[in-house]
Amino acid sequence: MEKSNKILFAELPEALVEEMLSKSEQVGDKLYDAFKEIQNNKARLREQLEQKNILKKDTELPYVSPPTTCGIDGSYAVEKLLATDFVACAAVSIEGLTPPSEKRFWEKPYHRVFIYPEKHDPDTGTIIRGVMMEMELELAAKAPHDIVFLDGSLTTPLIYMNQAINKMLEWKNEGIYTEVGEELEKRFGGFLEDYKTILESSRTDKMWVSLPKYTTRRELGKMFNWPSHYDDRAVLNTILLPSEFTSPIPLEKPQQTWHLRIPSNEKKLETLKDEIISAITRLYVIYYRPHNWTPVFRIEIASSVAENNSRIAILLQGLKYQSGTPGIIEPYPLYIADRMVKHLGGAIPAFRQTATRRMTELHKGDIGEIFFSMHGYRTESGR
Template sequence: MTESAERPFGELPSALVDEMLKRTENLGQKLLYDFEQVRTRRNEWREGLKRAGMLRRDAEVSYVPIPTTCGVDGSYAVERLLTSDLVVAAAVAVEGLTPPSEACHWPEPRHQVWVETEAHEAETSTILRALMIGLELELASRAPHEIVFLDGSLTTPLIYFNQALNKSRDIIHLQTTTYFLERASSMLEAYLTVLSSNRSDRCWLAVPKYTTRREIGRVMGWPDTHDDRGLLSFLLEPGEYTIPSALQQPPEPWHLNTEPLAVFGSRTIADIADQIVSALGEIQVIYYRPYPWLPALRLEMSRAVAQNTARLATVLHGVRYQCGAPAVMEPFPLYLADRMVKHLPKAIPTFRQVTSQHIAETYQGNVDDIFLGLHGYRTESGV
């Protein structure tokens, strides 16, 4: 265990720590009130779900063979150096617990990565984040498994792509921007594949850890202070799931700005964008709590999967099989992928030091210039 983990308040002024501890007592009282409200109204809210016909048990679905699974996650980091930025984005795919009848062929590589040096720009992270999620989608669309788990919501790629495309004209001089725009068509096609899930032997599931959506809460009239996942974690019994519900739509219609991609074939990309927007309107959501030690899992999927009894049975069986370890609070392949990519930002300073040494070996001037120019000040990252 590191010293910082053993002494979490070691670098903080004692007066500040004392005030934080005093305020924590008040926070505890507020949280206690919320827990008490859920406890006292649990039976009432459960009965409401039953009357609305929204509760089901996984034992009621037909038994299917254990499906093959994998999880895909990504990470990015920007190391701010004195003279430039070192940027990296990566996506990894990890196979889940292998069923006894495993037979699929999964060619390597099972990762994608982008590393580059860029001029200082405030919006570098915006482009890099979109590139990261695009790399994830490409990996996910090529995975040969029956169930492919994705970290985050199915709406997140659209948001990230839009932000990057809107900023791309202002930072077109970045090599990362050019690379993203060149690959955007392939990434959007992969996104459409994931959203549609038209293949009967394959489906893609988004499993967001954090969500504020209230598709069920709005229908049931639950307090606005509780999101669906938080509340259903206390309402659902182990083995229960909610019937598919339509994804909560935004106040304004979904939109994807494809204008910056005009030079790469606007008609085809515009058609793909329209199909993506249409597919987002068809996304379905269920909440499933396979075991007592797990919170309710939010599962976002295509209507083609959610409304097909056999495919939904495959989803539930696959999720249950991959969540059998009490120490893991999400499907196992997603947990592994997340653990891997979280180490990327931590590794960036090491890559920088290796680069500095290589340059210093051949640099004709004062090597102090190298170490000064490549000195890292802070790393911005996201997973």
Template sequence: MAQDQAPFGDLPAVLVEAVLGQCEGVAEELLADFSKMRQDRETLRERLAQSGVVVSESALGYPPLPTTCGADGSYAIERLLTTDLVAAAAVAVEGLTPPSEKRHWERPHHRTFMAAEPHLDDTATVLRALMLGEELCLATAAPHDLVMLDGTLTLPVIYFNQALNKAPDTRDLLCSRDFIENCLDYLTAYRAILHGERSDRQYIALPKYSTRREIGLEAGWPPSYDDRGMLTLLLKPGELTLPRPLQPPEQDWHLNTDRLPGSVKERAGEVAAEIVEGLRRIHVFYYKPHDWLPALRVEVGQGVAVNTHRLATVVQGLKHQCATSSMLEPYPIYLADRMVKALAQALPAFRQVTTQRISEKYRGDIGEIYLALHGYRSDSGS
């Protein structure tokens, strides 16, 4: 029987009973929170409307529907007895196309990395940054009017910083060498997305979860009232909040490029400074395309936030790509996410193919191969 059909099959009965008993207490707490939200909703909605924060999508105008694509990435590590089998993939998928428009891409575009790496603690750190860099390069290479990224615009600076600190010390890793070799391309793509200087290219990020509370802090909401959750209840279909600067971090953004090779260090430092400047000018707004959708948190560069036509292009593109209630996010992001998450599930199959190829040519005891390549656990992320 499948695991999802028997979720408690491997758990002791007393443990299941104990957790089920605690569920009642959790349910009571959540019920109290939901009831309080329901009581406050009308008052909060009225305050929000009076503040001038909310506008209708019709106030922005109706530009032509943009062509769209979504980009996402994932990585996976199969921990074997003698080595680590690692893989990373980035995918870009074209969105729904109006019947009168010609498709730019007949099939998804992708970039992949796969290698056998020695056992090191920092493999995931570097591999994750490499994955994200390839995702950003795919996004900037897309010929579409609206390019959507799954996640927040601030995530790359965190992952890149971690990899820039770890990769020089882990040159035994193929992914570290690959990251160092291509990091200037990754940083250049990141800068292009943050600055968004081309008016025919709108780059946006759609994080599913964020701890920042730009609207809540401004409106004086209690800390327990999350921006996205509350605005899902308060916004009407077709409404959005006006873009406002991203809530700044406690410490200013930075990228440590000092440990890169001399051939790229100076140029990377210049690009990193421009990236930090772009991060300071990120804006965020919330948009509710339809009544069946939660409010979308949309992060954009300043060039999009202050230009009504470009902002309207983003809104129209999002509305058109949220075409069905079976997907709680825009179509190309949904599809790209489904594709890349399949990588972790497929990695054991890739290991089996690798094992078979080695076994065909190995002259010793074939049992040694199967023992050495026995998988103990898998790590993955996106």
């Protein structure tokens, strides 16, 4: 540990490190005070859930055999070069632990990828993130599994896509046409159809659910007036015992109405958009702790799942089966998918090197100019 700290702080002034370490101890004091507040009131908070009949056990639900599952995740990266930006995004679909294995036809490939050079622009990341969301939802809609796990909130695609479409249309109004913008628009119709399918989960033989790791929503906190410095998931981590879950409650409504801009005046797209926004207003959330070695999962589901105890039983059984390995604190397929896509940013320099080598093969002049133009300064990435 001492050796690791020396490497970590090697480039920082000693006085700065000492001051930051002392301030970190003060932060620890503040955090512990907040933590103790929840611990001291744990019994009262649990009683509130029991009185409202919100606290349940998975053994109360009908028994079901373990369902087939898969997890979807994606990431994007923008590497800033001297002459251009190198942009890439990818999404992957990973099957859950076997058995059980899905026997129905699963269309290959189980990934989507986009990579292209673009002109310098600080908003390229917004567009490529939208393309990434389109790819994730396409894979999710095509997966034949009983349960499809998505990383993040079910509302995240709407937020990211609205930002991406706004920026893409702003570029077009300025006469700027880019490959990443064209890719976003080309996939947009399919994105709306896939998103509607996922949000409604109307098929009884499969469901799509989201498990955000980070959230600020406080549906239960506002209902019971819990301390505002902790979100629901953080509070429930101290309350829920293994195999306990909360009854479905409506997703917290935003202060403003949901909005999604459409890049054209097609009536079909407008209809799909309205159906998507309507479905988002009918989403529900469940909190579930499958084992003592897992944190509480926040699970966002469609109303068609929330109103059917048999489908909830399948969902919880799938989560319990896919989080049975101590040390992996999220469902197995999401964990593997997340590990895979996180390597995209680190792999960009290798893709750039391959492109640079190809350019030197084609160039008849001074290759030094190519190496200068393809010099990378930094890589911005995200999911």
